[in-house]
Each structure stands twice: as structure tokens, then as C-alpha cells.
Amino acid sequence: MKYRKKVLILLFFLSIITYLDRVCISVAGPAMQSELTIAPDMWGWVVGVFAISYAAFEIPSGALGDRIGPRRVLTRIVTWWSIFTVLTGMARSVWFLLPIRFLFGAGEAGAYPNASSSISKWFPVAERASAHGVVWMASRVGGALSPLLVVPIQAAFGWRMSFYVFGVIGIFWAVIWYRWYRDRPSQMEGVTQAEIEEIGDDPHAVHRGLPWRQVARSSNLWALMAMYFTYCYAAYFYLSWFHTYLAKGRGFSEKDQLLSMLPFVLGAISNLAGGWVSDRLVKRFGLKAGRRLVGMTGLGMAAVFTAATVATGNKYLALLFLSLGFAGSDFMLPVAWAVCLDIGRRHAGAVTGTMNTAGQIGSFLSSVIFGYIVKYTGDYNTPLIPMTAMLVVSTLLWLKIDPSRPLVPEEGVKLRREAA
Secondary structure, X not given: OOHHHHHHHHHHHHXXXXXXXXXXXXXXXXXXXXXXXXXXXXXXXXXXXXHHHHHHHHHXXXXXXXXXOHHHHHHHHHHHHHHHHHHHOOOOOHHHHHHHHHHHHHHHOOHHHHHHHHHHHHOOHHHHHHHHHHHHHHHHHHHHHHHHHHHHHHHHHOHHHHHHHHHHHXXXXXXXXXXXXXXXXXXXXXXXXXXXHHHOOOOOOOOOOOOHHHHOOOHHHHHHHHHHHHHHHHHOHHHHOHHHHHHHHOOOOOHHHHHHHHHHHHHHHHHHHHHHHHHHHHHHHOHHHHHHHHHHHHHHHHHHHHHHHHHOOOHHHHHHHHHHHXXXXXXXXXXXXXXXXXXXXXXXXXXXXXXXXXXXHHHHHHHHHHHHHHHHHOOOOOOHHHHHHHHHHHHHHHHHOOOOOOXXXXXXXXXXXXXX
């Protein structure tokens, strides 16, 4: 097995654990709101405060990974968030929970930018969307496993125990990552020279900081950030309000909550498919068409199925439509992260952090606005209307994104050669 496949296996399990921890609070949400007496508007802040702190620390954490390597940075990130996962289970009031979730988000920030930085160092251009597809597929496996694990644990031991269990799992991963992983293929014992040449690793490459003044004038980057902001506004619903929506908005029982794994199962398949399809289209039609076609197709599907959810009165059809909508947006997801590598090159961590910062601002606004709309309308379907509008805008923004145009122009020639 090629060593980069082993790196991808570790990143696969990182992504599973990340979403086990994130989705855990959504699955446990109804029980937590009941025990801690949290109203809908305050629950919006509980799930939203994570996103805003996550956004604030994305860029510095991603840039740090570019500078000192994802080996040390990811070890710190996973250890930090595992500690605050355990502390979430110890919360006794909403006022204790809010700072915990804020610090949770601050610590987890940079997880996916550093995974992307690792992919940029270990995978050639023509394999990067597929590698991201595997990583994001794993996140959906984690989301699908979460209700299967949390519901039985919650039934037997209460909602707090699930946070303790997942926190310990994260610490275990961090130890393995730090002991085995190396930041460049040339630093890893056992990697053949043929694989190093295939990857295109340059052991003498010197990291230079991203020229932010130059980058800030890039309409390409601003379009990418706007696309991800509008995408995350809709997608964060599945990590924050989805299980509450099913229980309180559609009348699903706690036993029925096991059906909530459906979006994540379909999302796992879509992530893998989206990355695979994009890489094949890139080889045939070039970077611009290969990335853009997949992005627009996925988000367009998501908009259609989210609108269909609002229109149906059948709770099982609502679940199906939401699941298909999630699958559509996930078809796009690995492509968005691959574009960051396409245009960012050796600055992959900083660029993915920048994109994800914009996205998490959308996530924060979505979670808070959702709570207030429910509070003032008493209806859980109404917040899906602005979500649909955001997905339409996100689809159209792909027309402004050009993956073949790097942020640092002098790196463009090498990018085109590697893609070919």
C-alpha cells in the first residue's frame, strides 16, 4: 500500500471522530434542552457560539499548520476538543454550557484546514478532490454513527456519558497521529523515491507566508468565500437543529431518531462520488469545468430538495427530502476544499481556513436565526425558506469561481502542469 493511502486512513478516522463529537450535541439536544431548561432562542446560541469561535480561529490555525506542519497542530487541536467534549457532558446550566462550546470551537478550529494541508503535501493535484471526498465521506460516517451510538448510551446512562466516551476516543487518535505521521513524504521512513516523485514533494521547499494584501484583492477568493458562507448557512442545520427539528417540528419519537442517520449515509456516498467525479472531469475537461460542474450540480439539487421539504406535510417525505438535499450539497463539498488547494497551493492551510471562516460565520447566523424564527413564528418549517434561498445563491456563485487561477500567479504554471 502506498504511504499516502495510510495517511488518508488516519485522516478518515480523524473526520469520523470530528463529526461524532459535533453531531453528538445535536442528537442529545432534545434531552439537554429538557434537563437544562433551554428555550429555542438560547439553544440557537448554544450551537451557534461554537461556530463563531471556530470561525475566529480558522485562519490562524490553518496558517500555523502551513508554517509548522499539521503533525503538531492537529495533535493540539484533537487533544483540545476532546477535553472540551468531556466538559460538555459536565454542564449543569446553559451559562456553563455557553463558554464550554465557545472554547470547544476555538480549539477545534483548523482541523479541516490542517487535514487539507496534509493532503496538499501527500497527494498530487489529480487525486486531491478524491482524497477530500474520502475525508468528508468519513465525516458523514461519523454523523451517521452518532445517533446509533448516542441514543443507546443516552437510554442506558444519560446524555452526559456520550460526551465522555467520545472525548476519550479523540485522545487515542491524537497519540497515534503524533507518533506515526510526518509532515512531508520525504520525512517518512519507508516511502519510496518513486512515490515521492509521483506526489511531487519538494523537501527543500521553503514556506513563505501568504501575501494577504495581494490575496485580499482576489475576486476569485471572495467568490469562494461567499459560496461557502451561503452553503454553510444551509448545511449547519444538520449539525445544530436537525434532530430538534425532527422531534419538535415533525413529531418523530426518540426511537424514530435512529432514522436521522439517513442524511449522513447519503452524504457519505455523495462526498465520495463528488470527489471522484470531479477528478475525472478535471482530467478530461480541465480544472475549471471539472470543479464547477460538480459544485453547481450538487448545490442546485440541495436547493430543490430543501424547498420540497417546506412544501410537504408528510414527516417521512420531509426526512427523505432533507436527506437528498444534504446529499446534494455534500456532492459539492470535497470540490470546494479541492479548489482551495488548486488556488492556494502551498498556502492550502491558510486558504482553507479563510474559506471556512466565511462558512462558519454563515453557520453561526443560521443557528441563531433559526432559533429566533421558531420563537416568533412557532413553526420549524419557516427557517427552511431562507436556507433554500442561500443554496440558490451558492449555486450561482460557482460561475464566479475559477480553480485554474491561483492566488499567487507565479505558482499557476506548475499547477497546470501537475493537473495535466
